Amino acid sequence: MKILYDGKTKQVLTDEATGDMYLLFKDDVTGEDGIFDPGSNTVGGSVEGKGKIGLKISQYFLKVMEENGIPTHYLGADLDKGLMKVRKLTIPPLEFVLRYFTAGSMSRRFSIEEGLPFDPPYLEVTLKDDEQGDPLISERLALMKGILVEGQYDEGLDILEKVGEVLKKELAEMGLTLIDFKIEVGYDENGKIYVADEITPDIWRVRDKDGNIPNQVECSKLILEKIN
């Protein structure tokens, strides 16, 4: 297996014999100064077993998406090895963000109180660029940069909304209120869109029944209890 990309919380691998693609879920957690934060761009620590838990949770939610008619890159998982087999896709360096409530960086950036509801949800697309702090990017600039072709921006927002509806409902059944989340999307050789990457507490912010916002590790525990 050859490492194609070594990310903050995952590695992208390829089996050179077959050409198959895999994601390896690491034990690293994003955050700063020991405080875990799914919105952070740095690794704030490591939690043993976190990788395999992330894989299990991703497997669960990606399957739920497929059952709801939303195509994903998921092809299978080896839970012992922490590996997820995924579709070979072209993945633009973008994050599609959906917000049901104000929170986090948005509230800081615009001095808006946390917890104000958005109805319909608030959609944003950011360019993955740690140095520039993941700036918001418009359709026009994404086309100009050659990251997307005509139509793909809106198509990404469409699939984002669909994922949001399913995820919100699924988490509500676990007693969690979805605040915001981000997904990556990818395209196969025919230009068909799929949800890529992972679906774990690393991509969302939720509120529990007591009104608290559990961090990724706490949230993973809650989810695991429900899906086991």
Place this chain on the structure above:
Amino acid sequence: MKILYDGKTKQVLTDEATGDMYLLFKDDVTGEDGIFDPGSNTVGGSVEGKGKIGLKISQYFLKVMEENGIPTHYLGADLDKGLMKVRKLTIPPLEFVLRYFTAGSMSRRFSIEEGLPFDPPYLEVTLKDDEQGDPLISERLALMKGILVEGQYDEGLDILEKVGEVLKKELAEMGLTLIDFKIEVGYDENGKIYVADEITPDIWRVRDKDGNIPNQVECSKLILEKIN
């Protein structure tokens, strides 16, 4: 005269006896490390006479806008005192930005080559907030923050485009190609929109006939020669 607001390059004053409002143009220039940059949020130095020159240039361009049917806050100027008499307006903490070519912060933020043309021009609205680096703000967030009411965001973009057309033509006649610029707008008690603030080399970036980008001080000299 009482100082209501002490900005980086201007003061807002009021004559307490009459209630009239004035702008005092300072000699300070924005930039960093001695390099003047109209896009900068810090004062990079001071140039004697710069304030009065800025007033003279603003007077010229604001009058040109009025002649072209674009309402502005300009009511008169005392060139000796460096004071511009202005309409009393409510001015939201926003900058309306128009780009004819990629340049500056946009090119840095998105790793896009400088000098690529936008047709139609590229319009952006930013929240004036030095600490947050003047983030781009959507209509929905501006409404949510209570900075604007329904319709004012688009109205601001409309007047921005009109100013752009006049400014581009006017500068072209002076041998300068307009790259980008920003304006502030204000509303009177009836909700009528006006171009506020100044129109000087502090609000735009231009290219001269040799393809160079003159700084604010160099550009002011060029403009003064043309309007004197």
